[in-house]
Amino acid sequence: MTSLTSPTSGANRPARLGVQIAPQHAPYEKIRDTLTEVEALGADIAFNWDHFFPLSGDPDGLHFESWTMLAAWAEQTTTIQLGALVNCNSYRNADLQADMARTIDHISGGRFIFGTGAGWFERDYDEYGYEFGTPGSRLNALDDSLNRIEARWGKINPPPVHDIPVLIGGGGEKKTLRIVAQHADIWHSFGDPQVLEHKLGVLGEWCDKVGRDMSEIEISTELKTRTVEQADQLYDLGARLFTLGVSGPAYDLAPATDWLAWRDSKNA
Known part of the structure; x- marks a missing residue:
């Protein structure tokens, strides 16, 4: 594993930790209290996700909507960044x-943070009356929507407070990474260090084709069941945003405390 080398210039960025608070299997009061704890711990970003039903556990368990929740989080918090990991482009x-x-x-x-993706959870589409289409058609729609979103931000009154970072998730090499090269400030990746190394090479090729400086894109990855050794390898490849998911009903934040200490060691 020591042969892995970073094709990005992420070395100039600090390591960051985002905690994804899954909006499932808990009353909203518990979600709200968990967000307070996540901010107090010093996490950099609080994410939720954009679905209408739980993704694990009881498929008909408690669940809440993403965007209305994010507006409440924006009022509740003072320091932490926030967004969806990720918004489903098809729903709005x-x-x-x-x-x-x-x-x-x-x-x-x-x-x-405007985290977005093409969508994939078929039950959401079926029960809420959206056309599911194909992976290709959903990615084409995402590409078109990002052009429209960026154009609307330039027209809307008042404009956004800042240049809203666009986070795009996914690793498809023919379409998704091209869209990342064209639009993303943050690319949310999946997979082990070997997979990330390969995907970064593909992303670099797309950046060259569209005339984008790849160093402008922050590399994000999931921790899940990663070991510290694996996280170190992802860091050495240029990943700087690391995300950790927690779910109701308990929202165990002990792993977040450990990973925040790891983040701080990287930034020391």
Whole structure:
């Protein structure tokens, strides 16, 4: 594993930790209290996700909607950044997404991250009446929507408080990484160090093709069941945003405390 080398210039960025508070299997009061704890611990970002039903556990268990929750989080917090990991582009008109993002950016005082993706959870589509389409059609729609969203941010009055960072999740090499190269400030990746090393090479090729400096893109990755050794390897490849998921009903934050100490050791 020591042969892995970083193709990015992430070395100039600090390591950051985002905690994804899954909006499932808990009353909202517990979610709200967990967010307070996450901010007090010193996490950099609080994420939720954009689905209508639980992704694990009881499929018909308690669950809450993403965007309305993020607006409440923006009022509740003072320092932590916030966003969805990730928004589903299919569920809302592109210009509406831009307006919602701009509004939450104002509520939060410029702490909003626009995390987005093409969508994949078929039950959401079926039960809420959206056309599921194909992976290709959903990615084409995401590409079109990002152009519209960026254009709307340039027209809307008042404009966003800051240049809202765009986070895009996914690793498809023919479409997704091209969209990342064109639009993303943060790329949320999946996979082990070997996979990340390969995907970074593909992303670099797309950045060259579209005329983008790859160093402008922050590399994000999930911790999940990673060991410290694996996290170190991902860091050495240029990953700087590390995300950890917690779910109701308990929202165990002990792992977050450990990973925050690891983050701080990287930034010392």
